[in-house]
Amino acid sequence: MDLSRAEPASGEAADVLGVKQNEIVTSLRRRVRTACGEGGVPSEDRARLVLAVTLLAEAILDAGGMVDLETTVTDGVLTISVRSSEPITQSDLDNLPRPAAATDDGRATWRFITGDLPIPVPADDGRATREEMLALTTRADAHARGLQELKQELAETNSGVLAMYIELEQRDEQLRHAHARIFHELEDALRPPPPSVPGLELGVCYSPTEADSPTGGDLYDWFVLPDGHLHVTLVDAVGHGVASTRDALTVTHTIRTLALERHPFSDLIAHASRTLAPIAPHLMATVLLARIDPATGATHLANGGHPEPVLVDPAGSARLLRPPATGRGVGFPRPGSPRLLDVELAPGATLLLYTDGLVETRKDVDEGQARLLELAGAHADRPATVLPSEVVERMHDVVLYADDTVLLAIRRPAADARR
Known part of the structure; x- marks a missing residue:
């Protein structure tokens, strides 16, 4: 062999x-x-x-x-x-x-x-990994509920079990760190690397709330459609921990399926919300979608309650891409993006998509967006692969409010760079 x-x-x-x-x-x-x-x-x-x-x-x-x-x-x-x-x-x-x-x-x-019957396993590596992540998060939820119930029972007993309660706290901490390590490794598998897209340069940075925090609700997905267009999904699920990770994973997987089934881009957010309402009635998440033609730079954006993307032109001037109408995310009333925002990604221009943790570190979103525009323009000459990490590091120089952060960079190289 x-x-x-x-x-x-x-x-x-x-x-x-x-x-x-x-x-x-x-x-x-x-x-x-x-x-x-x-x-x-x-x-x-x-x-x-x-x-x-x-x-x-x-x-x-x-x-x-x-x-x-x-x-x-x-x-x-x-x-x-x-x-x-x-x-x-x-x-x-x-x-x-x-x-x-x-x-x-x-x-x-x-x-x-071995079990009595075989268990179907998805052939696609990404889908199989998602299925495994969901299984582990479900198991972690069950462990967490069991530990919480046990703590409540111990708290109601007399002082003679205090030593047992302290020991349980120590075991809970050990279990939390063990789960955090596993979740970090699985999250790395769930954060898809940039796909190869001729005519585009891609970069990404993910920054968790805390170094040992297990998981969060900020996830992304990007893939190339059969027609060669790049599809990007950025999700920020309401909540914390593994439950929000499961919700964000559910939304990204649903939108990917709908996109590959060629449902209209303008209806993806609303369709995903309708699809998930019966099976996940409490799920809520803001969603930002981008659809980019690498050959022409034609870009369509659907914003469901998400922070506005940033467009940096070839000269280094940055501006917010405000949607023409207010949209709502999955699980919200009247979900979807009423009107798409269409822009051109010119040669040398860069599109930045991010979650709110990037601009809320000082508890002032307006100040955060102003700093983001300044930094995005000042670092416009940096390669797309390293630009997100450098911007996140500088945006997080002062952290008064910590939250998970995702920053994606999509650049259409200048003509001389492509040659």
Whole structure:
């Protein structure tokens, strides 16, 4: 059996190496999901296993090693093993999201009791990751509710259980940090990297409320439609923690499905709200959509209660793109964008899409937007890949009100840059 290997590289070859490593890791995830689906492994167990295999494979490939995966089913037991050219010790495996056992021949092995029926697994890596994230967030919600109920019961007892209550608080803190680590890693998987769009340069920066905060309701999605246009969805779900992450994920997935089914761009927000109302009646989220033609720069914006985007022209002058009519997001009364905003992304121009955490750090939105316009113009010459991080860092120099922040940059390179 051939082992996959990512050879060391430097300079421009590092990009090729990164692509090859991603292909290897994606292939391993697909094989793990296939085996788990056929073996009837529950989604939440599959999610932790996929993440564990991903982290272990990346570490091996980064060290220049070779890696492969084997699956077997014997007497109702599914065995999944990672084989590496590099030594694997038990200490390497104990801290994985799903700990494994190190065998004498240097393999990492996981075992599961197979289910009675297979469980369908999405073929698309992104959709499978979203399904796994939803399974874990649901499980985390159940744990949180159980812990809260237990705390209330302990609080009603006499002082003799005070020591138990303190111990529970400590375990709760440990569990929160463990979940935060897993959620951060899964959020990285849920934040899609910029797609390859000839004629456009893309960049993104995500800044969480706190360094150890689990998840938030600020998510984005961008992909290329069959006609070559770039579609961007930016969502800010009402609420905090894993519940808002689940809501934001639900909205982005719904809009992606509707867009790929070729529903009218102007109706996507309202259609998504109607679709989700029966199944998620309490879900509320502001939404900003962009549809861009890379060949001409023609850009359509649908704003459902979201902060106004910023357009920086080739000369470095920045302005807010205010919608022609007030729109409302998913879950709000009369959702949708009554009128689209149409602009041209000229060669050398940059479009910035962001969530309110970027401009509310000093509790004054007007001041925040004014500072954003100034910084966007002053840094207009920076590459689109690094512009979001630099702007977010400077906008967050003083933080009186902390909130999750997403900033996306979309630039149409100047003619001389394209040549």
